[in-house]
Amino acid sequence: MTVEVIPPILRVDHVTKRFGGLVAVDDVTFDVKKGEIFALIGPNGAGKTTLFNGITGIFPPTTGRVIFQDREITGAKPHQVATLGIARTFQNIRLFEYMSALDNVRLGQHCRMHAKLWDSLFKTPVERAEERRVSDRAIELLQFVGIERYTHTYARNLPYGSQRRLEIARALATNPALLLLDEPAAGFTPQEKVELMGLVHKIVDNGVTVFLIEHDMKVVMGVSRRIVVLDHGEKIAEGTPEQVRNDQRVIEAYLGKQH
Amino acid sequence: MLRQFWEGGPRRDPNTIAYVVLLVAAIFFPILVNVITGGNSSAIMTIAADAGVYVLLAIGLNVVVGFAGLLDLGYAAFFAIGAYTYAFLASDHMRVTPLGEPIHISFWIVLLIAMFVAASFGVILGAPTLRLRGDYLAIVTLGFGEIVPRVFRNASSWTSGVNGISALDIPSLPLWLQGPWSGDAFAFVTDFKVISSLAYYVIMVILVIICVILVRNLHRSRLGRAWMAVREDEVAAAAMGVNTVAVKLLAFSIGAAFSGFAGTYYAGKLSLVSPENFGFSVSITILVMVVLGGMGNIPGVITGALLIYYVIFVLLQQLPEYAVNFVSSIGLSGLVRSSGDYPGIAEFISRLKFLVFGLILVIVMLVRPQGLLPSRQREQELHKGVHDEPVIEDVTAETT
Ligand SMILES: Nc1ncnc2c1ncn2[C@@H]1O[C@H](COP(=O)(O)OP(=O)(O)OP(=O)(O)O)[C@@H](O)[C@H]1O
Numbered sequence: 001m002t003v004e005v006i007p008p009i010l011r012v013d014h015v016t017k018r019f020g021g022l023v024a025v026d027d028v029t030f031d032v033k034k035g036e037i038f039a040l041i042g043p044n045g046a047g048k049t050t051l052f053n054g055i056t057g058i059f060p061p062t063t064g065r066v067i068f069q070d071r072e073i074t075g076a077k078p079h080q081v082a083t084l085g086i087a088r089t090f091q092n093i094r095l096f097e098y099m100s101a102l103d104n105v106r107l108g109q110h111c112r113m114h115a116k117l118w119d120s121l122f123k124t125p126v127e128r129a130e131e132r133r134v135s136d137r138a139i140e141l142l143q144f145v146g147i148e149r150y151t152h153t154y155a156r157n158l159p160y161g162s163q164r165r166l167e168i169a170r171a172l173a174t175n176p177a178l179l180l181l182d183e184p185a186a187g188f189t190p191q192e193k194v195e196l197m198g199l200v201h202k203i204v205d206n207g208v209t210v211f212l213i214e215h216d217m218k219v220v221m222g223v224s225r226r227i228v229v230l231d232h233g234e235k236i237a238e239g240t241p242e243q244v245r246n247d248q249r250v251i252e253a254y255l256g257k258q259h
Numbered sequence: 260m261l262r263q264f265w266e267g268g269p270r271r272d273p274n275t276i277a278y279v280v281l282l283v284a285a286i287f288f289p290i291l292v293n294v295i296t297g298g299n300s301s302a303i304m305t306i307a308a309d310a311g312v313y314v315l316l317a318i319g320l321n322v323v324v325g326f327a328g329l330l331d332l333g334y335a336a337f338f339a340i341g342a343y344t345y346a347f348l349a350s351d352h353m354r355v356t357p358l359g360e361p362i363h364i365s366f367w368i369v370l371l372i373a374m375f376v377a378a379s380f381g382v383i384l385g386a387p388t389l390r391l392r393g394d395y396l397a398i399v400t401l402g403f404g405e406i407v408p409r410v411f412r413n414a415s416s417w418t419s420g421v422n423g424i425s426a427l428d429i430p431s432l433p434l435w436l437q438g439p440w441s442g443d444a445f446a447f448v449t450d451f452k453v454i455s456s457l458a459y460y461v462i463m464v465i466l467v468i469i470c471v472i473l474v475r476n477l478h479r480s481r482l483g484r485a486w487m488a489v490r491e492d493e494v495a496a497a498a499m500g501v502n503t504v505a506v507k508l509l510a511f512s513i514g515a516a517f518s519g520f521a522g523t524y525y526a527g528k529l530s531l532v533s534p535e536n537f538g539f540s541v542s543i544t545i546l547v548m549v550v551l552g553g554m555g556n557i558p559g560v561i562t563g564a565l566l567i568y569y570v571i572f573v574l575l576q577q578l579p580e581y582a583v584n585f586v587s588s589i590g591l592s593g594l595v596r597s598s599g600d601y602p603g604i605a606e607f608i609s610r611l612k613f614l615v616f617g618l619i620l621v622i623v624m625l626v627r628p629q630g631l632l633p634s635r636q637r638e639q640e641l642h643k644g645v646h647d648e649p650v651i652e653d654v655t656a657e658t659t
């Protein structure tokens with residue numbers, strides 16, 4: 001399979017994000033191809049999360065363009081981006097803590113539901129049927145990520161690892177074409193990381209493109225064919241795990257930081 | 260049987276009990292009052308029907324504050340708008356305004372119009388404000404709450420200013436069932452003029468029941484979930500595809516619609532509107548009802564509304580009288596008369612009224628910070644600091 005013939009699902013085109021004087025993302029360009037597991041790595045403060053925020057409309061880029069499925073989404077509102085088919089998780093888990101796991105996932109389906117105010121007020125048959133469908137789908141997703149035993153538990157009471165999985169289930173509930181995962185394995189044991197990467201493969205097998213941020217280079221090397229490396233907001237490398245691993249600037253960025 | 264109903268019921272919703280108790284109380288209240296007062300129940304029933312206005316207001320404000328987490332400090336403005344809508348559209352008053360022609364539209368139609376008008380003002384006020392941070396809404400609504408009664412006071416060519424508008428049309432019903440409760444034989448009457456306080460009470464109870472059902476439906480729908488999510492984490496909700504501005508605007512204007520609805524009922528019953536009845540203290544009273552009753556929980560805010568209404572409009576009003584009777588009965592009738600700086604016990608207590616009210620509020624909120632009948636979520640939130648270790652808890656009742 002040659003990578004070149006697969007069309008890009010997401011194109012980040014010369015994106016820059018400034019916070020006052022700080023350039024958090026500096027003229028970054030790359031493509032994410034349909035159906036792949038694409039990874040973004042880089043040391044602390046490299047601008048990875050900022051780039052996700054730029055793509056999802058939380059902090060729109062200062063300059064540059066974001067193109068999703070041949071459509072420019074630069075500056076679109078977060079809910080519009082989600083509705084178009086980009087879902088995400090957060091590095092510092094942002095679940096609805098006082099809603100059950102089930103309700104968290106049902107909420108994820110909000111933008112795919114059609115019940116109008118009228119339907120909700122009068123519990124019309126249409127609304128009831130939709131609620132049933134949404135609940136069934138939510139339970140399916142909880143099973144898919146493996147936390148169905150917590151269906152009726154408040155999100156805040158789930159164990160840490162299950163909270164991360166719940167965030168993924170909630171994001172999948174929006175029925176995305178592209179799933180952005182911001183350090184989904186942060187704080188996991190090596191065993192848990194392996195299990196999580198298994199889940200990521202399952203997601204891709206279901207036709208969702210995955211774009212993930214990961215701190216741990218070893219984890220990424222195992223799942224992604226293509227990796228982009230960010231350092232101080234700049235893209236310093238792009239390529240296969242082997243290429244990236246042997247890249248002089250990447251070695252410097254990582255070793256220079258850690259030693 | 261009963262045990263099974265409570266414990267194994269399909270929903271195991273603790274609110275079920277509260278709803279049943281409230282409903283039974285609403286049904287038996289007039290009968291009880293009739294027995295106690297020996298058939299002279301009209302004064303008490305009037306108060307009860309007025310309390311219903313506050314119940315409606317509290318249910319509506321709960322949508323805004325409890326469900327969507329928006330602080331509305333000018334809720335009485337929409338109440339005023341609803342009341343004046345009825346005054347304009349159902350009295351001779353328009354004859355003396357620049358319009359020159361009286362308008363008489365049926366009470367029931369004005370109820371709907373007033374909802375629509377109030378909701379529209381909600382949209383006008385909310386649309387620019389709800390895009391901004393949460394605190395702005397509190398300030399803007401505070402201002403709106405001050406402006407609206409002032410406009411009604413000052414636009415006197417249309418509103419008669421401080422004199423208000425009186426002799427509003429008496430609501431009538433196309434059909435009404437007469438019976439022994441009003442001292443008549445059983446009969447259906449057509450074009451029934453709603454004058455008796457019992458009739459107002461019955462209508463109010465029916466309106467409240469309808470509103471509770473509708474709001475409960477909303478709370479358990481897609482929209483209710485979105486409100487909860489926005490209240491908890493707006494960024495996450497938006498990232499999951501919730502149009503947070505639209506959802507908040509909807510909560511805000513649904514709340515306004517309720518207030519307008521209650522305003523029309525209030526004006527219809529009182530047959531009089533005056534700009535003095537819709538001040539800041541009204542907004543705060545309703546907010547207190549919601550918070551004290553249990554934000555986010557419908558039976559909670561109903562209980563809160565009834566309780567606060569009773570304290571403010573019955574207990575505190577009668578407190579001086581109680582005090583006089585009390586001191587006389589323990590042989591200190593000397594305290595009743597005024598002497599020098601001392602104004603007499605009745606006046607003395609009457610001056611302390613709001614201190615007593617404040618004390619009651621402080622004590623209730625200290626003892627039950629989550630409110631009298633809180634929602635499950637709220638109860639949890641307030642326990643957050645207390646035991647922060649994860650507790651695996653079943654919340655089936657909330658979610659099914
Ligand atoms: N909202 C913001 N306002 C100001 N500065 C910000 C903001 N968000 C991020 N930054 C800054 O931008 C830079 C990049 O931060 P970012 O969170 O994107 O890094 P990251 O690569 O995700 O790091 P980590 O691995 O720690 O998550 C940092 O210097 C950070 O302080």
Ligand SMILES: [Mg+2]
Pocket residue numbers: 048049050091
């Ligand atoms: Mg980050």
